[in-house]
Amino acid sequence: MTVVAMQVNGKQVSADVEPRTLLVHYLRENLQLTGTHVGCDTSQCGACVVHVDGKAVKSCTVLAVQAAGAQVRTIEGLADGDRLHPVQAAFKEHHGLQCGFCTPGMIMTAVDMLRRIPRPDETTIRHELEGNFCRCTGYHNIVKAIKAASEVL
């Protein structure tokens, strides 16, 4: 067991975990932040995407110990109190989610995408989403939501 400390959603946290603990399990089980989801075991699906030191990262492919000392932001830390992030608001306005399981990872990926590419065209958005699966929406409204959010950010 080893003690791992980091900042998650602005709060200093620390837990005693087995070294093999994945960051996603650290978040879900040790910190009860269950908004980040596990959808696969080969790092394809993107349901686990969080931000580590400002960059989108698949938390299923990072050990908690690798994030020691880092600033981590999860979906729970995206809204500013009651005020939704524009990407969150756009997903609701444009019906960019159905079952919601891929949604936290999709939103975190989108936020990172728009930080790097402020005005992506449709082709770029679709390419940037290749690490996030959605089985429900066919991506049509996800792309629409991200485009809409890019126009207000």
Added chain:
Amino acid sequence: MNAIDAKKATGIGASVPRKEDFRFITGNGHYTDDINRQGQAHAYFVRSPHAHATIDAIDFADALDAPGVISVLTGKDVAADGLGGLICGWLVHSRDGSPMKTGAHPVLALSHVRYVGHHVAVVIAETAAQAKDAAELVNVSYGELASVTAVADAQAPGAPQVHAEAPRNTSFEWELGDRAAVEAAFRNAARVVSLDIANNRLIPNAMEPRAAIGEYDKGSGIYTLYTTSQNPHVARLVLSAFIGVAPENKLRVIAPDVGGGFGSKIFIYAEETVCVWASKKVGRPVKWVAERSESFVSDAHGRDHQTHAELALDATGKMLGLRVKTTANLGAYLQLFSASVPTYLYATLLSGQYDLPAIYCQVDGVLTHTAPVDAYRGAGRPEATYVIERLVETAAREMGMDPAEFRRKNFIRKFPHQTPVIMAYDTGDFDASLNEACRLIDYANFPARKAEALARGMRRGIGFSTYIEACGIAPSAAIGTLGAGVGLWESAEVRVNPTGSVEVMTGAHSHGQGHETTFAQLVSDRLGIPIENVEIVHGDTDKVQFGMGTYGSRSGAVGMSAIQVALDKVITKARKIAAHVLEAGEGDIVFEDGRFSVVGTDRGLAFAELALQAYTGHKFPTSEIEPGLKETSFYDPTNFTFPAGCHIAEVEVDPATGIVRVVKFVAVDDFGNVINPMIVEGQVHGGVAQGIGQALLEKAVYDPDTGQLLTGSFMDYCMPRADDLPSFDVGMTVTPAPSNPLGIKGCGEAGAIGSPAAIINAITDALGIREIAMPVTPERAWRAANGL
């Protein structure tokens, strides 16, 4: 906002943003893995690495000694406790009248394993990691046997037998239609067009893996099961009445937020059964969450048909008869709907949108050493549409006819129309959707686009699929005669509270369909109350009376109709109470825009005021009218519903790389009356994406020699990604369904039903070839484009 504006913004027909979204976009959903019960232990299943083997011994002494391990349970423990097996809920008969054949399906494998991934034992430990570590120490001695996995090989002489009860691995040899009429049609035909078609095996892969938590309270004797289910009441019934884990009235089943199902979460599987059963045995709640690679081998798979189909035509292109022989892979065991999917949900749609006077279909359901095959989005109707629409397009091309004109020549235009395959289509307008789709895709100018593409070295093609399907399942007596073990009505309880807010307890379940919004729209519209005041409750058998769950595109047509009838009853009673409170005759009470008023006066009661009156009982004779305001309906539809439409795909194939780009995809669908167009379009988008996935990317592949699932993860099973798909052009035409009070046909599966044929018809057009197998990978397209 006044009542009329409110109705426009949040009533029937409005594209209301979803009420349920807030929790999902902020990470506050409650999926089963998000739930943790105090003192819970964790389960990990030991699964067979062999496709077919005897279980000679299970030595788990080392596993029991491993850190954190509480218990290891096997099929012997299940048998000792007298549990029943996992069940198939639909009985199909062969041509000779004999019932379908299958072997027992024990909760944990007992004497044999019959597919890679088959559940053999369960390790229960303090943590999930400890359970998984200890599972590696469970030593199962297997006697390896030969296996057969391909649908085309199952009935071959000498093929390894899956169940002794089903010789030649044949569970049933079923037929539908008029063989003699079809033979006559073919004798008189000017032309016969035939195709050999494989409908590729798919894995549903909802993004949330299956999970369950079983819990037993020893004080009360009550069991609780949290499960990723599309139908919690059916789970409760099966677990109590058939498997015998708990009495029905001592079992609570909760399907909380569920991350997609597409049919794969209908079945009552071994894993949730074991969690409930084991929770009493170990005296702790037992939690199990599938890893994705587990989902691949153990979730119900879909499709997997081999078909030979022939279409008889006269010299002008009028269809005279259709003859179909299908072999359908059932997998190693029958599941809840398994037997119905390649029979009654398939062959009954072979008439398509066409006036086809004679149809005959034979289906052999075969068993193989693969994961069980059951309902997957469309469940039989994609397979039927693929057969008929590929034949139609091929016939049109062979006769030099325009594919749209060929279809118009054969369309049904008079309703009701009795097909030769049980279904009687009640209403429709197939020309309307075809014409609108042609307009949306600018069909007239396709030749110019094709020429322009060719100048760039690209092969562009266009393909049609005019589909019809049967959903809104289903009228109970009718499906009872077809072999279903259940009725397919739906229930709703509309509970008005004293403060005038409303809860609707629905037997439907929302795992992406947006019922918390659409059902609330209906209530808000009819009662004239703000949509914020309406809560839709689903998924908990303690809160909701028996319901049949969500699949088969039934929640709008059947689920909402139940709410509509219950609302009728609420309004009827409310008007009676209003008459007394307002001291008027009942005939003088008008209910409009959320207000009860006395006609010709300005005296009235808002809905909330009426509600309070109902619950105080001061101003009406409670000996005649009971206090309270809460009504229930168990609604049984009078027919299937028949969504229909036209999908047109335009593709470009690069002959140098074989890459197929879907340039444009148009879907024009008739879903009858639509409650929320935005949500309906979303269902079409998702269905079309799955259909394009089937056509271009997805196939579940088992190794023919070893029976190993080669496509066992997202590395090898190609899921559609955002850059595999275009944005879609979706349109709608409307002929309301006559079989339910709301005129709704349902929309959840149509996208997956119509689209594969459109894509393949477009690719064959692009390459000037007759046939190509799904999925059209770049290699397949490249070979076809280059004559290799």
